Amino acid sequence: MSSDDPAPIHFKDADYDGQLGRTLSMAVVHAADLGEAMAAARRVHHPDRDAWFTSWAHAAETAEQAATDAAKAGDPVSARDAWLRASEYRRQSWYFLRSDLDDPRVQEGHRRHVDDFVAATALMDHPAEPVRIPYEDTTLRGYVFTPDASGTPRPTIVMLCGYDSTAEYSWADVPAALARGYNVLVFEGPGQGGVLIEQRRYFRPDWENVLTPVLDWLLARPEVDASRVVLFGRSFAGYLAPRAAAFEHRIAALVCDPAQPEMADRLPEGAIAKVAAPIVRQQMRMNARRREFFAARMATHGLTEIEDYFAELHRFSMLSLAGGITCPTLIVEAEHDFAGGSGRRLADAVSAPVELLHLTAEQGADGHCAGLGQQLWAGKVYSWLAQTL
Structure with a gap:
């Protein structure tokens, strides 16, 4: 770990420790x-992808059995919570295997991740509807959550997935919204979750062409107040959300955490750029973790060569379009977030009112997307929304 990383939780390796933190925050x-x-985590004595899979798959199986036992005992609350835990542990099990989407552990792990979550939704004490949203010649899978079944038009948050998340993992942000009276739509687009693993549809930079048909579908629902639709973009969706909002003006407010308007910003430039791809290729040959890191990301774009991946990242560019964002915007910058640092650049380019929110290690909200400080994050974001909508 380096001084740029959050304080370690358990593992010396920042990648494994960061993933452990993601699951801990789901508590x-x-x-x-x-x-x-x-x-x-303790069962993974020396972190590697196989040991990681074995340990988290075991945790998922244990939680699945707990859910089954609780249901038989007539305890739906314990069953629901166990299904939620099982779903998250399944997602975590195949996290470091995503470079090969055909790996049976990824295929089976993803299927059970979804099935476990769907089992949990059936036991929730508020409406939780699995949905299929028309998109081009297929459908996008997601969920609509509402605080109650009254059908009352409410403000609605559209939560985008990131580079490696799923619609089911987006549950992380749902309860805070429901508790404050919002509906929530979570869905997977190209390059994400089942759209990637099952349909092999890859990321596209023009995310407005994904969001617009989703909003067409969403705004036809009677429980949605069309004048109060909020777009959340966390992690890689810190690019996807502002890109879409630059074109889609039915959005009443935008939240980015962190802002990532130019995905090629971290690539080397000049003379170093010419040797970057060969160096990374050699690193991938010699180091399994570097190989998985880059290959998993390339897989979401349908690519296998590092030169093509670097070229593809240049297409994910929206700073020159940011003037098209006309809704109030909140940009979150958490200390030690490896993807952060571009908030001010996006804020200066947006034509609408913008607030830049800084979260810190001192507060307990540092790391990627505020790390373990999710309740702190929610408190700040929803207070801003209460004043904005």
Whole structure:
């Protein structure tokens, strides 16, 4: 770990420790148990992708059995929470295997990740509807959550997935919204979740062409207040959300965490750029972790060569379009977020009112997308929304 990383939780390796932190943060929404998750981490004595899969798959199987037992005992609350934990542990199990989408562990792990979450939704004490949204010649899978079944038009948050997340993982942000009276739509687009793993549709830079048909579908629902639709973009969606909002003006407010308007910003330039791809290729040959890091990202774009991946990142560019964002915008910058640092650039380019929110290690909200500080994040973001909408 370096000084740019959050304080370690358990592993010296920042990648493995960061993923452990993601699962620990899910305890806030009953999708992880701290003791259970730490036990899974301790079973991974020397972090590698196979040991990681074995330990988290075991944790998922244990939670699945707990859910089945609770249901038989007539305890739907315990069953629901166990299904949520099982779903998250399944997602975590194949995280470091995503370079090969045909790996049976990815295929089976993803299927059970979804199935476990769907089982949990059937036991929730508020409406939770699995949906299929028309998109080009296929459909995009997602969920609509509402605080109650009254059908009352409410402000609605559209939550985009990131580079490696799924619609099911987006549950992390749902309960905070429901508690404040918002509806929520979470969905997977090209390059994400089942759209990637099952349909092999890859990321596209023009995300407005994904969001617009989604909004067409969403705004036809009676429980949605069309004048109060909020777009959340966290992690890689810190590019996708502002890109779409630059064209889609039915958005009443935009939240980016962190802003990533130019995905090629971290690529080397000048003379170094000419040798960057060969160096990375050699690193991938010699280091399994570097190989997985880059290959998993290339897989979401349908690419296998590092030169093509670097060229593709240049297409994910929206700073010159940011003047088209006309809705109030909140940009979150958390200390030690490896993807952060571009908030001010986007804020200066947006034509609408913008607030830049800084979260810190001192507050307990540092790391990628505020790390373990998810309740702090929600408090700040929803207070801004309450004043904005």
